[in-house]
Amino acid sequence: MDEHNPKEEAIETVFRNGTITVVGILLAFSLGFVTHWAANPVPWRFYDLFAVVPILVGIASQMRALSLLLDMSSLRRQVYERANRIFMSGLILTACGVGLAILLDVLEVASTVTLPGA
DSSP states (O other), X not given: OBTXXXXXXXXXXXXXXXXXXXXXXXXXXXXXXHHHHHTXXXXXXXXXXXXXXXXXXXXXXXXXXXXXXXXXXXXXXXXXXXXXXXXXXXXXXXXXHHHHHHHHHHHHHHHHOOOTTO
């Protein structure tokens, strides 16, 4: 792969292609969630930023990982593993943001719902 280090380990292209597929599908789900949430008719509140920021940073990380994996240099183990670490951190950030968004919505609904007869 690299003229300076002929002993550098390489990743199988089939294995990398499977990883690219997984990253692309999960990135599409993340973007779909943001699109669906943005189209929600419920007005946004300031504290929604606590959920939006990790989601957007996570999606940006996932996009960066996909970009790295699509490059031919990702056949080198070091680049491939770096892309995987970036993707996993982006996925975790996105999942935390989605969880926080759900929690904020639940708390909002709980604070506005009144008990019957109250």
